[in-house]
Amino acid sequence: MQFAERLAALAAKIRQQRDIIVTEEATKNAFVMPFISTILGYDVFNPLEVVPEFTADVGIKKGEKIDYAIVRDGEVQMLIECKKSAGDLRIEHASQLYRYFAVTNARIAILTNGEVYQFYTDLDAPNRMDSKPFLVLDMADIDETLIPELMKLSKAEFDLDSIVSAAEELKYVGQLKRTITGLFQEPTDEWVKFLTSKVYEGAFTARVREQFTGLVAKASRQFLSDQVNDRLKAALGESPIPSPDTATLAASVTSESAVEADLAADDSVETTLEELEGFQIVRAIVCSEVKPQRIVHRDAKSYFAILLDDNNRKPIARLHFNRSQKYLGVFDADKAETRHPIDSLDEIYNFADELRLSVKNYDA
Template sequence: MNTVIIPKQAVGQLKKALDNFKLSEAIQMCSNEAQTRKFLIEPFFNMLNYQSIDLIPEFNADFGDRVSQKVDYAIKINKKEFILVEAKKYGSRLTDKEAGQLNGYFGNTKNSKIAILTNGAEYRFFSDVLEPNLIDSKPFFTFNIESYTENDLEALIKFDKRFINVQTIIKAAQHIVFIESFENAFFKELVAPSKDLLKIIHKNMTFVTKFNEETQGKMINLINSPFLKSMYDKKVLLESTSNSQGVITTELEIQAYHTIRTLLIQNKKIPKERIAFRDFKGFFNISVDDNNKKVICKLMFNNSALRIAIDNNEYILEHIDDLLKYKNELTNRTIQLLEA
């Protein structure tokens, strides 16, 4: 699979195009679906470098012997691959009914792995991660032209005609669905532990008891928020000390630490001696007072990506210099932790 390198300036160019787009004026001209297509949807894809020749309106979805049905658009990526687009009037609610309509087209267009449902403002991107030729119940990515973040732009640029790689996008979508599925299943076990889980834990306990209803009740009562937080702290500590190969702190991580530290101490409220780092297997923490309960940010650098997590937000970095974009967020987080 060929990896497409997206230039750093491409995101900036996309943002500029969106900023310059006269959205309010376009919305005022959208009183029906046809106008929504003309004034909102087509310009949106133009900003992603798809030209009129790439947007095939009223695309015939192959239903075999059944009556032919047409999807609003097919976006031609190359000679073999298409993105299907189902359009609704601006202001329309995008519901499961509309997604179901799109699903009918998707299942019968074999050379399409991505489908979009849109009302001109919100764009929901679907694929068939869970079951082939059947779009998933939830989109793997949603972009709203009226309200978006820098993170959204970094995801949207991957659909630009110049950079789009369907296999890479689907692989990322599969990863998103896998994580969500794992988190949901794990959370379900934490909220209402199954008998199977309790059996596994009981089997590994050194204190021998009968696996009866009383024992199960005690175990369930132990699985609460303070207990889980304590277990998390123990796991973090274990990961920091039990690497058989040793934790290898890279030059890039040290460079990132010094960059962030320099950004932070520009604020007089932040003492430089209180900013510390600790390297773990798979991630690198920058914290206040070297306290794992006061993490300013987490760096996750590997051969395929550079990522930074600040509080509950995660960002992809193209270069170390991208850290400068998050100065305010890093500073606010640090001051919050210092004052806690």
């Protein structure tokens, strides 16, 4: 099994078990030890590689323990401090890592709750752990661009010099990505004002700020949706949808009432990236039966419909994602819907036969 596949398998296990893991010890056994062994590749039962409850007296602090120390060639290379998975990670949790980092040879410190892994080094001052991580791995939403860097910490490909040299760029790129994500989800007044100044020449009054806050949020959602669609279309080998010409675009935005109506509709029904990704998975499955262009979607308040030929009488599936428990609705020959609970988008593939049969029923 390849590195990325092992990472995905552990992420799936965490999703399945996270609700029943409520203590720090359970977090270590269920999540952290498998991460050390299957992802980083170290033998958790070999004290020459992994030292649990590692102790190194620090000043007046005697007998304090760090959860795990990773050892290579007789030297401590990484320190790992664990917290229970049900809790959020805070910098206050890293106090022991700070102290141990200064008195060992370790250049990498990891703070984790089994689901999120924060990696630290000493970019700001030698032998002093930074206050901000250079790499954050979220097992619930794995950033594939981080996988090559994570591999450098594994036993098979350990390359400390390379990862430390890349740490500064990773640190700031990661922080910028998280900041941009936050601005897209909840645009700040400063962000709204900046973008407004690029497209609006009037004074930035309170009324303009209120108007453009909604427009910036809407444009952000549409931009992200477009990016997802373009990427998935490229994967399916489809041609991108042609952009409207300038005259059509101008006509679509000059009517103030039309813009307000569009905003009102957008507020009542919001299409999410997860729904669009689910749609593309369904379309990829059933395009073995019909041309992809015949598979379309319509969003509603209570569900996201996937149809054949844009026809309400030809439902293929419904995505019920606007609740804590997600459901995939599939249809039989009598158009009766059966809802199946799913925890991740990957589980849609488990119903590939039913989805294809639904399409065949309409094209028979």
